[in-house]
Amino acid sequence: MNTSVVSPGRAGLILLLTGQMLPLIDTSITNVALNSITHSLQATATELELIVALYGVAFAVCLAPGSKLGDNLGRRRLFMWGVAGFGLASLLCGMAGNIAQLLAARIVQGAGAALIVPQILATLHVTLKGSAHAKALSLFGGIGGIAFIVGQMGGGWLVSADIAGLGWRNAFFINVPVCLLVLALCRRYVPETRRETPSRIDWTGTLLLALLLCCLLFPMALGPQWHWSWPLKAALIGTLPLGYLMILNARKKEREDAHPLIPLRLLQLNSIRFGILIAMLFFSVWSGFMFCMALTMQTGLGMAPWQSGNSFIALGVTYFISAWFAPRLIARYSTSTILLTGLSIQMVGLLALIATFKHWGMHNTALTLAPATGLIGYGQALIVNSFYRIGMRDIQPDDAGAASAILSTLQQAALGLGPAMFGAILLHALQNHHGDYTQAVNIFLIVETAMMLALALATLRMRQHLRLPVVKTCQAVK
Structure with missing residues (x-):
């Protein structure tokens, strides 16, 4: 590793975190634009699933090669390539004249995101030390809540405002000037780093x-x-x-x-196996929840995009608060305790949401949904913060990159598959209940609650293996 690198400084850190926010905000913006895309491009519910899912799958597939390319060719260079590709794909998304063009642009957008994200964490890891490193990682972990709020509120406003008559297209066009700004300042403020010995890509x-x-x-x-x-x-x-x-x-x-894409010897470790289980169950539930709820609120409840976006503000706020305090809780309690707490809170939130739909039905508003979604957001952040700590527990320093790539790839794969899985459940329930969204949404929420219960039971079974000294966990993550 290059030891002569300099710290990115405050400006460089802001640029890197802005790059991280681009893919996160885009996911939220796309969800609030679903109904407008349906009317504009005559998209079916299945095509809406693909708009979200293809992005996630492209992200997952390109993540490991993107990380290796950054190690070999320079992380700042790959970060800039990713931002440029993401910006160009966003422009193409906004210009799409039909669903096929939009789906193709979304694949390119996912690939661009996969070039961006690995470089950020790696750059922070090799250029920052001590308290600066810890603060940067806390910001890296908590930025998801901020991005979620900005994406939901900003995306909803952009679509509803219908600036220049472009409607949902503005939700993609807004990425272009942000990408240009990051590219203009990146060379000046973000240091270049790379591995001293290149590694081959599988x-x-x-x-x-x-x-x-x-x-x-x-x-x-x-x-x-x-x-x-x-x-x-x-x-x-x-x-x-x-x-x-x-x-x-x-x-x-x-x-x-x-270096295979997924080293088999690492799959022998209980920590990696359990991390994979968390990735496949939790992250598919997470992305499926966001897609199905956005579709329900816009198509079922008839909310405008800005109303749909505002309905998730409580979730984003509680997620950010929980993510900010999670490292302190993890320093005091075992990761299994934090994970079980997060799962319990999320399950209570899901059950509360089921009760909310049973009581309010199609008359739900952002206010009536806030208590349940707030609980869900708080629990989600605890689960996310436990994910890498558990998955990386038994990993030696030389295997940290490979193990992180396994977990990240499966995480993104689950995020991509979630909308297809739960979208299919929602659509099937709608067909069986003659278009009754109240019944259909509760069916997919019951399935999600059952999956979280299964993960909680698996955690209880693994509890003795997951109870470990905090210092060892931190070393594994680093």
């Missing part, structure tokens, strides 16, 4: 992962609309040989002393 593993995720994504997204025709069933069955080929490829890479 392109075969990356391709297999892309194919596997597509074989999961498209059947789940298109299944209800295509009545689970044989090509969709064949694609689902195809995930089995693709998974086997990924294992063979990983074994081959390890025999050659190369």
Whole structure:
């Protein structure tokens, strides 16, 4: 690692965190623009799922190669490439004349985000020490709540304001000047860092992962609309040989002393396995919740985009507060306790939301939804803060990058698959209940609560393994 790098300073830190906010804000903005996109491009509910899901899958597939490219070619350089690609894709999203063009631009946008995000954490890690490092990581962890609030409120206002008659397109165009500003200042304030010894990228593993995720994504997204025709069933069955080929490829890479996309020896660790379980259950529930709730509020409750955005302010505020204080709680209590607390609070919030829809039905407002969504947001932040600490618990320093790539890739894959999974559940429930959103939304909320209960039971089973000295956890994360 280059030891002569300098600190990014306050201006550099702001630029890096702004880059981090771009993909996070974009997710929120896209959710509040769903109904406007439906009317403008005559999009179906399945196509709306793909608008969200393809972005997440492209993000997941390109994340590990993006991290390796940053290590080899320079993290500031890849950060700037990612910002430029993200800005160009945002412009193309706003100019899209049909759904096919929008979906293609969203894939490029996800790839751009995957170049941005790995460089930020790596740059902070190698350029900052001591208290400055700790503060930067706290900001890195808490920025999600701020981005969520800005995306929901700002996106809702942009779409509703209909500036220059562009409607939902402004939600994407707003990224362009922000990207240009970051690019203009990046060379001056962000230091360049890279690995001294380049590492090879597992392109075969990356391709297999892309194919596997597509074989999961498209059947789940298109299944209800295509009545689970044989090509969709064949694609689902195809995930089995693709998974086997990924294992063979990983074994081959390890025999050659190369670096497979997912090192099999790390999958032997209980901490990594449990981290994968958290990633697949929690993050799919999280993204599925945001998509289905946005669709319910705009299409079902008839809320305007700004009203839909404001309905999640309580969630964003409590998420930020919880994320800010979570490191102090983790310093005092075991990670399993924090995780169980977060899961319990989120399940109470989900049950409260079910009760809210049963009582208020289609007359819900941002005010009636606030208590339940506030609880959900507070619990979510505790779970997110526990995720990497648990997953990285048994990882040696030399394996930190590979383990982080596994967890991050699966996290983003789950975020991409969540809208397809729970969107299909919501649409199926709507068909069975003759378009009754009150019944349909509660069905998908019950499924999400059950998944969080399963994760809580798994945590209780793993509790003895997860109770460890705080210092060891911190060292593993670093």
